[in-house]
Amino acid sequence: MYENIRIVLVSTSHPGNIGATARAMKNMGLSELYLVNPHVFPHADASARASGADDLLAKATVCASLEEAVAGCSLVFGASARLRSLPWPLAEPREAAVQIINAHQQAPVAVVFGREHSGLTNDELLCCNALVHIPCNETFSSLNVAAAVQVLSYEIHMAGRQGITEVATDSPLATADEIERFFQHLEETLVEIEFLDPDKPRQLMRRLRRLYNRARLEETEVNILRGILTAAQKQARNRLQ
Template sequence: MHKSALPQEGTETFQDQIRIVLVETSHSGNIGAVARAMKNMGLGNLWLVRPASFPDEASYARAAGAADVLDHARVVSSLEEALADCVLVMGTSARGRKVPWPVCAPPEAAVAAADHAGSGPVALVFGRENSGLTNDELQRCHYHIHIPSNPDYSSLNLAMAVQVMCYELRMHYLRSLEDGQASPYLKPMARPGDEGWDVPPARVDEVEGFFGHLEQVLIDVDFHRRENPRQLMTRLRRLFQRARLDQMEINILRGILTAVQKAAGARGNSKSTEAGSTVAGQDNGDV
């Protein structure tokens, strides 16, 4: 049917203590999709309560590269068995209850799971695709997790719901790491100078040289007049300063400006015997 994946690491970590429990899943492909969602976020502890069909080809096909999660999945005959040794149980619910129950959103549920994981297994329980968890099953939970989806279309696919919770758990786990360990995952890379950017940020003198070159080219092509500047260069400065250019980008832009000057000069020479004035050194991208 399938080739078993390599064994998972046996050490008990935060991720190992988080138990994803699926109750009476009717479509085995959804089990595979859940396994994939779990492995994406570093989780691998899957329990299945009376699945309609498992294991089978559909579940492994949908799991893609997460076959190891399915290989180690526990199949049990009752929810009681899946929860017996847990220190905290949280069940997903989209419905309001006549008797109010403690409810939390996914981020708060992730914090609670992390807080209790050091004391023992924590179960996140997901119900049937068509009807969710029964009232009796929800009453076995310490908390209900409500994913605040669109009230006009609130039904989530099973794997989607699991992915939301696994993502929140992953983010909480990464934030708990030391800065050096978490930075490759959480630290943004948005501009030159950020860790991972491939080219150093442009220096002030390089940017000023570009602005001078740009203004001269705009004059050369009769787009800009120094005697009547209006706010053209001010707005162009604001545009390019907002971009936070790196050194390579400055070189590319100045190369484009030099090519424009050459092209404009060639056209001018073909139409007039008057020699156009040029700024010394512009052919090399200097101003």
């Protein structure tokens, strides 16, 4: 039912959490499990905790990097138990689920869950368009990763029952790998025109990533922006001749 929706676990340390995640997903009709550098997988504990969702474990995709896991995705949410010092677009599960259901009709989407004890790093969040935060008891706010997956999976399933609430755009949204190539091109150009000092980058690229991720660029918009960057590079190189 939701073959374009990926649940991505990053560096999961306990295989039982992978199995419990598979069970939570299958309960809500999700089937696409991606594992980024799991500490131990496959494992008997994963199969035991899956409780009948072994088929999801059998076809789980194991990736070497988060970039690989979200390649081709037009929308990526990073689940976070804590709010970050650098503001990032933020949604609660119900709001995020509506966006996911709307977007998955056109291209794959992903919800990324971090390590059991430390969550996602700031660098990993750069792969995400937005954060999804589950409101909890402020004095005890850390959810088990499989429990967090269950909450998001439930909200996605309920949003799916309500149907699509937005009209699809004429141009498809740019995928995560297309956006990543744009960011690489942007950084290269900013260095070349001497707007960005690579020895003192500060927060510039992180803030620009936040800006463009919030915009959710379409393919044609990325092509336009990269065309502008290429023209800027040509002008900079002509001045040096």
